[in-house]
Amino acid sequence: MIAQSPLPGRVVLAFYVLAFGIAAVACFAAIPRARRFDDPDTRRGLVGLLVLSGGWAAAHVGFLLAPPGPIAVAFYLAGLVSGFSTIGAWLYFCSAYTGRSLHRQPLYRRLALGVYLGVMLVKFTNPIHGLYFTTEAATRPFVHLGVQHLIGHWIAMGLAYALATVGIFMLLEQFTQVGADTRPLAVLVGFTALPLVLDVLGYLLPFVVDMTYEPLGVAVFAVGVTSIFFDRFQATRIATESDDPVIVLDDDDRITDYNVSARRLFPSLSDSTAIGREVSEVLPTIGDAIDTDENVRPVEVDGERRYYHVSVGPFTAGSRHLGRLLTITDVTDRERYRTELERQNERLDRFASVVSHDLRNPLNVAQGRLDLALEVGPDDAEAFEHLEAADRALDRMEELIADVLTLARQGQPIDETEPVRLSDVCEAAWEVIDAGDSTLSIESDVAFTADPERLRQLLENLFRNSVEHGGEGVSVTVGDLDGGEGFYVADDGPGIPEEDREDVFEYGHTTITDGTGFGLAIVSEIAEAHDWGVSVTDAEGGGARFEVRGVRTIDAESAEFEPIGTEPANAD
Structure with a gap:
């Protein structure tokens, strides 16, 4: 019967067979590449989509070549089965590819199976109710089994497209989340929608075969994923895992x-x-x-x-x-722990140096003087001088021990901070030092979060350093740094030579005979515990200027401030 068709009809038939034949071959040929997807479920869904799409397109080839009759009906039904089955494979692929577990949940699997069997029942019982399709021999545009789709077909197609849209939204969300280019996805999805236009034209126009053209669109998508855009889909999936x-x-x-x-x-x-x-x-x-x-x-x-x-x-x-x-x-917690461990080890080394050197010197003095006092006897005047020297050495040891303990406390990590106003803490710190004729000028009222007691200790030590080294009647000024990065404490004293500025924060560095050299070391420890940095430079007009950077300011109007204590702290 096909041989009796006119030449134009045979050309059209050849075009149809070639189109669906290429779709079938392309789907089957893409299966080995689809097996290279790393994720097993994604791979399983994509291979299933290719197999069913290829079978669907092959069933259309058989339907077109078969003479009108039972064989053509059989191919048509085979296409209905494989075609609706692709929806299951499509949703399985989309769920697995996007990292969801819908395809593994028993409830959804049973629901999907129930919908599938219901649609298949309607299709295969069409001879009884006649709601899905009717057939008759057709001669235009070539001899074939004409199928007129009825209400059951359009409902099933609407359901299929609705379910397919769910999968499209899964993929679109995936690509959008990673910021990937969605144009390749849009192109592939567009090809799956174009056959719907041909479906409508086949229903309306006699020179277009009234059949389902979806195998072409699904084949383009499945082959496109495994061939043209394989790398992009693979990368996007891994990026969201x-x-x-x-x-x-x-x-x-x-x-x-x-x-x-x-x-x-x-x-x-x-x-x-x-x-x-x-x-x-x-x-x-x-x-x-x-x-x-x-x-x-x-x-x-x-x-x-x-x-x-x-x-x-x-x-x-x-x-x-x-x-x-x-x-x-x-690795923030691990890095902070490592950094703190290094700091603790460094501090232990420094403490060991203090114990072995700084404490040993006054201890040797005290022991030596006591030995001399015992040798000359308790009634000798020289013994009293030795005992006085031993007492001074012991006082020196007490100061060193107090500062070492302060260092140990102030260098510990800070667990809690609270809002503080710089002017309040400065006033509290100034009250507990022996300032004499020195004056304090506060030119900033910035607010930030800190440990109030440790901040007060830091300011006490800076103020005391200015008073002790700046000379009688030194003027101390506190202000905020340009850009709001922190604050400074400056004085109009002689300043600190540039060659000594890197050493002033070291343990034991001092330029006065009765100092322990821990005052600025404590300042450095407190700043570091807050994740701040402290440095020294020249003040305007001469003098020393200590800058504390890395302080993050807050809105003073919306913060609640607790009173700052004025108990004296142990300091150099």
């Missing part, structure tokens, strides 16, 4: 994908131009960690410094190399 920030790079270290965690951590990734640019250009801190041993990097997150470990690994799909994968792990 981890809760840690993940960035996918190509071989030239250009950003190809990232997950939502990376975008939250690095707002610059939200820029639409981030994809395709080198990571060192978009994220210099992370880029510097690649191919180096220094792979822990600080990152400012909501005004807090946190530490992240950048690990670099190959990004592969099966045996194919696709680039590199950066996994960024929050």
Whole structure:
């Protein structure tokens, strides 16, 4: 019967057979590549989609070539079965690819099976109710089994497209979350929708075969995922698998994908131009960690410094190399513990030096003087001088021990902070030192969070340092640094020589005979415990100026301040 068709009809038939034949062959040929997807469930869903889509397209080829009659009906029914089955494979793929577990939940699986069997029952019982389709021999545009789709078909098709849309939204959300280019997805999805236009034309126009054209669209999507856009889909899936920030790079270290965690951590990734640019250009801190041993990097997150470990690994799909994968792990607690452990070890070494050297000297003096006092006898006047010298040595030891204990306390990590007003703490600190004729001028009233007692100790030591080294009647000034980065304490004394500025914060450094040399060391410890930095420079007009940086100011009007205590603290 086909041989009796006119030439134009045969040409049209050949075009139809070629189109669906190519779709079937392309689906089956793409199966080996689909097996290279790393995730087993994603791989299983995509392979199932290819198999069913290829079978659907092959059933259409058989339907077109078969003479009108039972064989053509059988091919048509086979197409109905495989066609509606692709919806299950499609949703399975979308759920697995986007990291969901819907495809594994028994409730949804039973529900899907129930819907599938219900639709199949309606299709196969069509001879009884006649609600799905009717058939008759057709000659235009070529001889074939004409199928007129009825209300049952359109309801089933509407259900199929609704379910397919659910999967599309899953994929769209996935691509949007990682900031990936959604255009490839839009192109593929667009091809799945175009056959619907042909379905409508086949229903309305006699020269277009009234049949389902969806196998062509589904084949384009499935083959496109496994061929043209395989790398993009694979990268996007891997980028969203981890809760840690993940960035996918190509071989030239250009950003190809990232997950939502990376975008939250690095707002610059939200820029639409981030994809395709080198990571060192978009994220210099992370880029510097690649191919180096220094792979822990600080990152400012909501005004807090946190530490992240950048690990670099190959990004592969099966045996194919696709680039590199950066996994960024929050190691803040570990890094802080390591840093604190190093600080503690360093402080222990310093304490050991104090005990072995600074305390040993007055101890030897006291022991030697007591021995001399015992030799001359208790009634000798020289014995009294020796005992006085021993007493002074013991007082010196007491001062050293008090300062060492202060260092031990002030260098401990700070667990809690509260809002403080700099002027309040300055006034409280000034009250407890022996200022004599010296004066204090407070030119700043900034507010920030700190440990009030330790901050008062820091200011006491700075004030005392200015009074003791600045000369009689020294003027001390407190103000805030330009840019709001912290505050300073300055005096109009002789200042500190530039060559000594790096040493003034060292343990035991002093320029007065009765000082222990721990006053500014305590200042440094308190600043470091707050994650601040302290340095010394020249004051305007001469004198010393101590700058405390890294202080984060707060809004004083919205903060609640507790009274600052005025109990004297142990200090140099």
